[in-house]
Amino acid sequence: MRKRNILIVEDEVRMQRILEVNLRDKYNVLLASNGEEALNIVKGNDVNLILTDMKMPRKDGISLLHDVKEFAPDIPVILITAYGTIESAVRAMKEGAYDYILKPLKMDEIEVVVEKALSHARLIDENRSLREELKATYGFDNIISINPKMSLIMELVGQIADSKATILLQGESGTGKELVARAIHYNSQRSRGPFIVVNCSAIPRELLESELFGYEKGAFTGATRLKLGSFELADTGTLFLDEIGEMEKELQVKILRALEGYGFMRIGGTENIEVDVRVITATNRDLKGAVEMGDFREDLYYRLNVVCINLPPLKERREDIPLLATHFMEKYRGEGKSEVSEISDEAIKLLERYHWPGNVRELENCILRGMVLAKTGRIEVRDLPEEVVEGALPAEERTPRNTQQLKHMKKREKERVVGKIEKQFIIEALRRNKGNISRSATDVGMDRRQFQNMIKKYRVFVEDYRNRG
Numbered sequence: 096m097r098k099r100n101i102l103i104v105e106d107e108v109r110m111q112r113i114l115e116v117n118l119r120d121k122y123n124v125l126l127a128s129n130g131e132e133a134l135n136i137v138k139g140n141d142v143n144l145i146l147t148d149m150k151m152p153r154k155d156g157i158s159l160l161h162d163v164k165e166f167a168p169d170i171p172v173i174l175i176t177a178y179g180t181i182e183s184a185v186r187a188m189k190e191g192a193y194d195y196i197l198k199p200l201k202m203d204e205i206e207v208v209v210e211k212a213l214s215h216a217r218l219i220d221e222n223r224s225l226r227e228e229l230k231a232t233y234g235f236d237n238i239i240s241i242n243p244k245m246s247l248i249m250e251l252v253g254q255i256a257d258s259k260a261t262i263l264l265q266g267e268s269g270t271g272k273e274l275v276a277r278a279i280h281y282n283s284q285r286s287r288g289p290f291i292v293v294n295c296s297a298i299p300r301e302l303l304e305s306e307l308f309g310y311e312k313g314a315f316t317g318a319t320r321l322k323l324g325s326f327e328l329a330d331t332g333t334l335f336l337d338e339i340g341e342m343e344k345e346l347q348v349k350i351l352r353a354l355e356g357y358g359f360m361r362i363g364g365t366e367n368i369e370v371d372v373r374v375i376t377a378t379n380r381d382l383k384g385a386v387e388m389g390d391f392r393e394d395l396y397y398r399l400n401v402v403c404i405n406l407p408p409l410k411e412r413r414e415d416i417p418l419l420a421t422h423f424m425e426k427y428r429g430e431g432k433s434e435v436s437e438i439s440d441e442a443i444k445l446l447e448r449y450h451w452p453g454n455v456r457e458l459e460n461c462i463l464r465g466m467v468l469a470k471t472g473r474i475e476v477r478d479l480p481e482e483v484v485e486g487a488l489p490a491e492e493r494t495p496r497n498t499q500q501l502k503h504m505k506k507r508e509k510e511r512v513v514g515k516i517e518k519q520f521i522i523e524a525l526r527r528n529k530g531n532i533s534r535s536a537t538d539v540g541m542d543r544r545q546f547q548n549m550i551k552k553y554r555v556f557v558e559d560y561r562n563r564g
Contacts, residue, residue: 104132131154144171173194244412262375309362313363326359348392351392409455416443427463446461
């Protein structure tokens with residue numbers, strides 16, 4: 096690891112020499128005898144830390160601190176002070192100094208404070224780099240599209256990024272709702288805060304409340320410690336509630352109360368907690384229709400729907416397919432998963448004809464598969480998934496012409512018929528048990544997790560069978 100650059104600012108030659116001799120083995124030491132000279136060094140060099148005396152001619156340590164904080168605010172400044180100026184040093188810390196050291200100097204104390212300050216500076220630098228990387232990853236420029244609808248959406252997203260308004264993202268699974276939510280967060284004033292994701296359909300309903308609001312130690316059997324919920328963890332940042340349409344109405348009341356500024360309580364708690372959180376929600380359901388059916392609270396719907404963004408499915412933005420395919424190839428090449436960098440015109444034309452039920456997510460998986468299977472540096476039609484190739488063929492070309500095609504089509508039709516039977520099997524179980532997943536699983540003799548996996552596989556909306564005969 097390279098040595099860090101430390102600037103020692105001291106007008107007394109003897110003291111300057113002592114500091115230099117004791118620190119030069121571990122650090123690259125730069126020297127200045129006053130604040131003006133120090134500031135010129137900072138402007139012309141990569142300085143990682145400043146160790147400065149408080150009292151100096153021409154420009155003292157406090158003035159130097161103010162100038163450095165304007166020019167390079169992340170450089171830690173440590174003040175050296177006599178007992179009579181402790182009050183000034185404490186005041187300087189409130190203005191941005193990292194720490195102060197009292198005279199007479201003790202080198203072991205100086206080395207500890209210097210190392211702590213450099214570690215703190217490294218952490219700040221790493222956090223900034225991470226934020227910049229996240230912003231680059233989830234910036235507006237990384238939402239790939241030339242589709243007019245998407246262009247209007249991204250223009251709207253840019254306008255509302257810094258707003259405190261709640262945002263509802265609607266669209267089919269795989270259309271990029273979370274990507275848009277992250278773009279909003281990382282391009283807003285909240286980008287320094289956390290981005291917390293909760294998938295309301297992936298967490299068992301009985302556990303979702305504690306996931307959102309947390310619980311106190313001893314609130315229930317097994318609550319052996321305090322747990323902070325997602326609302327608290329997202330304080331000063333953004334909370335993204337995915338698949339909000341799957342939330343039970345009893346919990347919707349608590350979400351509404353939190354959004355209206357009344358706060359919330361942890362499970363088992365008595366203290367009302369208020370946080371500063373921007374909420375973005377997403378759903379692949381028709382929430383307005385759910386309101387009309389009585390499955391979703393009308394007041395919460397309007398509270399969430401301050402700004403509504405409807406993301407179009409990939410089949411409505413086919414002009415983006417070549418761009419997205421190129422983007423995914425560059426992405427996976429950068430990750431070292433394949434050296435493939437091209438896709439044939441025939442393969443692109445086929446991708447443009449396919450209906451993409453899994454949207455952009457399915458296209459990404461398709462491109463990765465093609466890159467892995469490609470025998471040359473280019474993805475050909477033969478490298479694409481069978482269901483994509485066959486799904487893109489004109490109707491007259493879907494009749495088998497040889498035994499190999501016959502075999503494939505028989506297999507596909509068998510899977511289609513079995514899938515239809517399994518989906519109806521799940522629906523009937525939910526209907527008999529009024530949408531209760533645990534009872535439905537027991538009713539048909541299945542494990543609850545296995546039953547839930549089939550619900551997700553066939554995209555069955557459990558809410559459709561709640562409280563109905």
